[in-house]
Amino acid sequence: MIRIKVKSKLYPATEDALPRRVINDFRLALKDNEFVCLVGPSGCGKTTLLNLVAGLDDDFDGEIRFDEREENHKIGYVFQNPRLLPWRTVRENIELALNEPAPSGAIDNLLEVMQLADFQHVYPERLSLGMSRRVAIIRAFAINPDLLLMDEPFVSLDSATAQQVRDLLIGLWQQRPHTVLFVTHDLREAIALADRIVFLTSAPMQTLNEVVVPFSRNERQNQQLIEQFRHDLLQTDGKPVT
Amino acid sequence: MLRKQSLAWLSIAVFLSLWHGFALYLESRNLPGPLMVLQVFWEQCRSGELPYHLGVTLLRLIVSFAIAMFIGCAIGIVLGRNRQVNAFFDNWLVIFLNIPALVTMILCYVWFGLTEVAAIVAVVINKIPNVVVTVREGARALNRDLLEMARCYRFGKAKTLQHVVLPQLFPYFIGATRSGLALIWKIILVVELLGRSNGMGYQLHLFFQLFDVASILAYTFAFVAVMQITEWLVLKPLDNRAQRWRR
Ligand SMILES: Nc1ncnc2c1ncn2[C@@H]1O[C@H](COP(=O)(O)OP(=O)(O)OP(=O)(O)O)[C@@H](O)[C@H]1O
Ligand SMILES: [Mg+2]
Numbered sequence: 091m092i093r094i095k096v097k098s099k100l101y102p103a104t105e106d107a108l109p110r111r112v113i114n115d116f117r118l119a120l121k122d123n124e125f126v127c128l129v130g131p132s133g134c135g136k137t138t139l140l141n142l143v144a145g146l147d148d149d150f151d152g153e154i155r156f157d158e159r160e161e162n163h164k165i166g167y168v169f170q171n172p173r174l175l176p177w178r179t180v181r182e183n184i185e186l187a188l189n190e191p192a193p194s195g196a197i198d199n200l201l202e203v204m205q206l207a208d209f210q211h212v213y214p215e216r217l218s219l220g221m222s223r224r225v226a227i228i229r230a231f232a233i234n235p236d237l238l239l240m241d242e243p244f245v246s247l248d249s250a251t252a253q254q255v256r257d258l259l260i261g262l263w264q265q266r267p268h269t270v271l272f273v274t275h276d277l278r279e280a281i282a283l284a285d286r287i288v289f290l291t292s293a294p295m296q297t298l299n300e301v302v303v304p305f306s307r308n309e310r311q312n313q314q315l316i317e318q319f320r321h322d323l324l325q326t327d328g329k330p331v332t
Numbered sequence: 333m334l335r336k337q338s339l340a341w342l343s344i345a346v347f348l349s350l351w352h353g354f355a356l357y358l359e360s361r362n363l364p365g366p367l368m369v370l371q372v373f374w375e376q377c378r379s380g381e382l383p384y385h386l387g388v389t390l391l392r393l394i395v396s397f398a399i400a401m402f403i404g405c406a407i408g409i410v411l412g413r414n415r416q417v418n419a420f421f422d423n424w425l426v427i428f429l430n431i432p433a434l435v436t437m438i439l440c441y442v443w444f445g446l447t448e449v450a451a452i453v454a455v456v457i458n459k460i461p462n463v464v465v466t467v468r469e470g471a472r473a474l475n476r477d478l479l480e481m482a483r484c485y486r487f488g489k490a491k492t493l494q495h496v497v498l499p500q501l502f503p504y505f506i507g508a509t510r511s512g513l514a515l516i517w518k519i520i521l522v523v524e525l526l527g528r529s530n531g532m533g534y535q536l537h538l539f540f541q542l543f544d545v546a547s548i549l550a551y552t553f554a555f556v557a558v559m560q561i562t563e564w565l566v567l568k569p570l571d572n573r574a575q576r577w578r579r
Contacts, residue, residue, distance in 0.1 A: 169481065173478060178495060
């Protein structure tokens with residue numbers, strides 16, 4: 091269980107801007123191994139929230155509480171931009187994130203599935219943006235995280251590749267369950283992936299409402315079901331269905 | 333590329349023939365021609381004098397350069413990463429940057445005696461502020477995204493330094509090295525002239541008293557050659573290797 095409680099997050103004033111309240115009284119509890127999608131307008135504070143959860147920013151009023159594996163929880167974070175070390179090859183970038191030696195085949199496997207096997211000794215500046223994103227995704231998967239944060243990870247992938255990576259993500263998640271907090275603008279994607287979708291207001295960010303996705307993993311193969319659910323969600327204007 | 337190279341050689345050739353022409357025309361002891369200088373160079377090499385004094389100077393240069401780079405980089409990184417420490421030391425940095433080299437040399441010799449240690453300390457003190465300023469600039473410009481990534485993935489101090497910080501600082505190190513070697517070289521000769529009884533500074537002083545311009549030029553030539561070779565054999569390859577990831 092991870093309890094996120096953010097009373098307020100302010101970005102301090104600068105010379106030409108007043109202080110900005112980005113998050114206001116936001117609460118979210120992530121159950122163990124739950125897959126939660128955050129959906130909200132651009133600029134509402136989703137990235138800010140993930141940074142708080144990842145512990146990269148402790149300048150806020152509130153607390154993020156991890157139960158149980160508190161001591162040593164591993165966080166995999168797919169940032170909104172790839173953030174690869176340009177002076178290390180693809181493979182080195184992935185291996186550097188591992189703090190214990192991984193089973194040797196694991197990375198090869200991921201590279202293979204992501205169609206990057208031929209590029210493992212290439213420097214990131216020679217990759218396309220979509221390829222860099224895939225490397226960043228592999229890096230996050232490879233550490234076997236207890237909490238996986240993903241900030242719009244599939245933008246700039248073509249829909250076929252995106253679908254493949256989605257399947258991989260769900261496959262890995264079912265193999266070795268862990269908590270996932272996933273930001274997206276794509277409602278179909280959210281329905282296809284999430285146990286629960288949290289809709290957010292524009293800044294200062296608050297929860298608009300929460301929707302539990304009632305489908306089993308198998309049912310989600312059915313595009314029509316997803317399409318129908320999406321339609322209902324849009325009809326009710328984000329108000330809870332059921 | 334080839335054109336650029338041949339132009340560089342051409343400019344050297346033009347310079348040498350102009351020099352040769354002037355020397356012939358003036359026929360003065362104060363302006364020996366290039367052939368004359370080469371001959372003196374050769375003699376000095378054969379007698380072993382030039383290699384000895386050049387070696388002594390180079391040794392001092394390497395030792396003081398290494399010490400200054402190490403201390404300067406460490407201070408530079410700390411100042412670049414820590415605003416408070418930087419605010420505390422900022423003025424001192426400017427002051428040390430502006431103390432004339434001659435003053436530090438004299439003070440070092442007065443305080444520590446005419447010793448090897450005093451000579452090295454004088455050079456090091458003159459060089460450190462330059463390294464600090466350059467490296468501090470680099471440390472300030474470190475990429476925050478990558479530092480956050482390293483923190484999130486628990487790189488730890490050593491790994492972050494090796495894989496995230498130092499590669500970003502590398503161009504600044506190379507910059508500090510290039511400007512540093514040139515600066516130290518100039519300072520070290522004065523240090524030797526003032527208080528040592530060997531090394532190129534000492535020799536040049538002797539030649540000056542004898543008005544032996546040919547020898548002065550021969551020594552200069554030897555040193556310039558050494559520096560060029562360092563650039564070609566050490567700095568350039570190092571630079572290329574460290575930059576090979578760039579597009
Ligand atoms: N370092 C910062 N300093 C000041 N303001 C910031 C900073 N980072 C973000 N903001 C502001 O906080 C708000 C939320 O930013 P954030 O990046 O969290 O949005 P987001 O929900 O991730 O948007 P998007 O979907 O476009 O990525 C924005 O209005 C932005 O201007
Ligand atoms: Mg964002």
